Amino acid sequence: DGGITQSPKYLFRKEGQNVTLSCEQNLNHDAMYWYRQDPGQGLRLIYYSQIVNDFQKGDIAEGYSVSREKKESFPLTVTSAQKNPTAFYLCATTSPGRSYEQYFGPGTRLTVT
Amino acid sequence: SQKIEQNSEALNIQEGKTATLTCNYTNYSPAYLQWYRQDPGRGPVFLLLIRENEKEKRKERLKVTFDTTLKQSLFHITASQPADSATYLCAPSRDSGGGADGLTFGKGTHLIIQP
Numbered sequence: 001d002g003g004i005t006q007s008p009k010y011l012f013r014k015e016g017q018n019v020t021l022s023c024e025q026n027l028n029h030d031a032m033y034w035y036r037q038d039p040g041q042g043l044r045l046i047y048y049s050q051i052v053n054d055f056q057k058g059d060i061a062e063g064y065s066v067s068r069e070k071k072e073s074f075p076l077t078v079t080s081a082q083k084n085p086t087a088f089y090l091c092a093t094t095s096p097g098r099s100y101e102q103y104f105g106p107g108t109r110l111t112v113t
Numbered sequence: 114s115q116k117i118e119q120n121s122e123a124l125n126i127q128e129g130k131t132a133t134l135t136c137n138y139t140n141y142s143p144a145y146l147q148w149y150r151q152d153p154g155r156g157p158v159f160l161l162l163i164r165e166n167e168k169e170k171r172k173e174r175l176k177v178t179f180d181t182t183l184k185q186s187l188f189h190i191t192a193s194q195p196a197d198s199a200t201y202l203c204a205p206s207r208d209s210g211g212g213a214d215g216l217t218f219g220k221g222t223h224l225i226i227q228p
Contacts, residue, residue, distance in 0.1 A: 040220065
């Protein structure tokens with residue numbers, strides 16, 4: 001099956017801890033994205049990467065970090081510097097041949113207490 | 114700054130009627146505008162994309178219009194069914210290239226189709 005995997009589905013952490021969210025894809029897409037969604041809010045772009053070993057900040061990158069060492073993987077680390085980390089995190093990919101429509105993973109719901 | 118507005122309140126439509134959702138944007142000129150469906154606790158699913166030089170796009174019971182003068186897109190579902198109940202997100206591209214730099218999403222409209 002081709003697709004995007006995000007794990008785990010639910011994640012709980014204590015305040016002050018860093019946590020890494022996984023995103024893996026086997027669609028052979030070059031570009032990958034991380035969005036955050038809060039209740040009643042639209043998706044907001046955190047980071048994106050158009051090729052391996054390169055990534056750019058989105059609108060709300062503060063308190064987050066990413067890496068793109070492999071085409072298939074784009075992990076997101078939520079650091080203790082992120083003031084309000086509790087949210088639904090969505091990973092997406094896009095293929096230029098499809099006019100940049102985005103394919104989303106199932107999401108990870110992170111709760112920090 | 115770029116701003117996207119969608120109907121903030123839930124939209125209740127009777128089964129069989131046409132549902133019309135609105136997306137207005139300001140302060141930029143996207144080359145593309147996309148519509149997504151999102152069910153609770155899941156990632157959005159792509160539905161339709163319309164380009165700035167297209168007035169209308171159709172797919173089965175779905176129709177999207179794109180008026181770059183009004184800076185507005187309308188999303189129609191004809192012969193609506195309870196299974197169409199979901200949140201619908203509009204997403205103009207952030208850049209003139211169409212979306213390589215990611216999308217800017219509206220907050221979404223929660224559509225409820227009453228049997």
